[in-house]
Amino acid sequence: MPEDAQDWNAMTDDAFRERLARFVEENCPARLRHLKDRPRLAEVHGWQKALGAAGLLCPAWPRKYGGMGLNPAKQLVYLEEMENLGAPRLLDQGIINLGPLLIAHGSEAQKAEYLPRVISGEHIWCQGYSEPNAGSDLASLKTEAVLDGDAFVVNGSKIWTSMAMDANMIFALVRTDKTVRKQAGISFLIIPLEQPGVTVRTIRNIAGKEELCEVFFDNVRTPRENLIGALNDGWRISKTLLGHERIWSGSPRQSFSALFHLKRVAEALGRFDDPVFAEKYQALELDTRDLGSAYALVQQKVVNGEELGAEVSVLKIWATETCQRITEAILEAAGDAGGMAGEVPVGGESLDVTAPFFESRAPTIYGGSSQIQRNIIAKTVLNLPS
Structure with a gap:
């Protein structure tokens, strides 16, 4: 059965994870795994095209438009497994923002023109x-x-x-x-x-x-x-896109990635022998998994066609600030190496411990800063004055 005919939601989570792992192993070069920086198109375009050809590029899109049609629980498994496997982030604006917006607001001609070209990698x-x-x-x-x-x-x-x-x-x-x-x-x-x-x-x-x-x-x-x-009518339409962007910013994707780097630093330096650190790591992992549950609930509302409100703002704050806490823990766990940029010796390994920290700064600003999100919550939930 071709990949795009697969009913992914009918698979068990373990079988789904195994299928993703096999595909990554066969198609994603090792040099692209667990990158410390966001890659350029020339580095990941082949991987992006492979995902598109296999029907694995757009987990949230309906199957009729070439997506995987994953339910929210399976989307969470997809995100977590791709991060665990170290699959690189793509140039994904067409996937996470334009695609859903066209599906909601585009004409049939626009959908036919642009959605297939996102999946093929022709349009970036x-x-x-x-x-x-x-x-x-x-x-x-x-x-x-x-x-x-x-x-x-x-x-x-x-x-x-x-x-x-x-x-x-x-x-x-x-x-x-x-x-x-x-x-x-x-x-x-x-x-x-x-x-x-x-x-x-x-x-x-x-x-x-x-x-x-x-x-x-x-x-x-x-x-x-x-x-x-x-x-x-662009302002009304733009709010749909901002909602998708904030939901994506509220995913646990970046926190899962940061946890991977924190664990790597901690294992290299034997930090898990310290019960204080072990407890802190466990709390951060639980925070990330709680975030994943909240993300799945919001995604389910999207699938049900329900109107989203301040929960999107809560999700974005939760996700971006959780990730920042994890990256701060990376610097702390790295000791002296936490103050040095670039590849540095860490317990016999060469690691870049500051890259995740730098990467986590921007998400609390773009798509509406944390301050703006808190203002939205204050107005719409707490009924506080402007």
């Missing part, structure tokens, strides 16, 4: 939301799209655009009406990046890596049919 996506003066106040964005015949002409810029240097497509919020209140004049556009007028500049992050970018648009054209939803 990035997200064009934040701007230099429109981050937390996203509705203040200035990038403008003007309709000219059968195409929109786009001018402006986006910032903090993850992995844009490797992407060939971007989905972006743009201003299409400046005469109405700011939330009402925004549209959601798909824009090909490989064309004249597009400039991408990388930004070096806290770890000295180039992962974030600025993207500039100078009279860039995109067909009118690349408008998702109705003209000037």
Whole structure:
């Protein structure tokens, strides 16, 4: 039976884990396992294509669109097993954000055009939301799209655009009406990046890596049919995407990865012989598993078509701050090596103990900072004044 015809949800968890492990072993090179930094497209594109060809790339998508159709419990097993196996993170904006949004809001023609190209790896996506003066106040964005015949002409810029240097497509919020209140004049556009007028500049992050970018648009054209939803309805549509992004940010994926690195450092230095450390590690592991249960509950609400509220904000805070606590424990467990960047000797091994710490800083900011999430909870759950 081909992979994409498999009823994954009917498998036992153990059988499902074994199938994933066998596929990773056969298709994911050892040099890509447990990477300390986010890889570039050239490194992981072959692995991404292998997952897509096998029907294993999009765990949450319905099967009719080429996904695995996993229920929330199986999605959690998928995430945990992929992290345990050390499978690298992909350039996944098309998988976790654009795909679900198109499934919810795209036309049948747009779904047919773009979803298969996510799975094949032909299209690599990035997200064009934040701007230099429109981050937390996203509705203040200035990038403008003007309709000219059968195409929109786009001018402006986006910032903090993850992995844009490797992407060939971007989905972006743009201003299409400046005469109405700011939330009402925004549209959601798909824009090909490989064309004249597009400039991408990388930004070096806290770890000295180039992962974030600025993207500039100078009279860039995109067909009118690349408008998702109705003209000037982008703000409503964007909230769907932000919900998916925050759910993904609220997954235990990064915490599972950080736990792997914490365990590796602790074993190299014999920290588990210390009952205080062993108890701390156990508490962090339980926190991560509790997070996984909460994540599965929220995913089930998505599957049921239920409206999501402040629980998405709770999930994002929980996940991102749990991961930060784990990475701080890595530095503490590493002792003197915890203050040195790059590969350093740790108990006879060569490890980069600061990479997970640096990697965990940004998630409490992007997709709505922890402070914004707490404000949402204060307003919608506690009914506190603005």
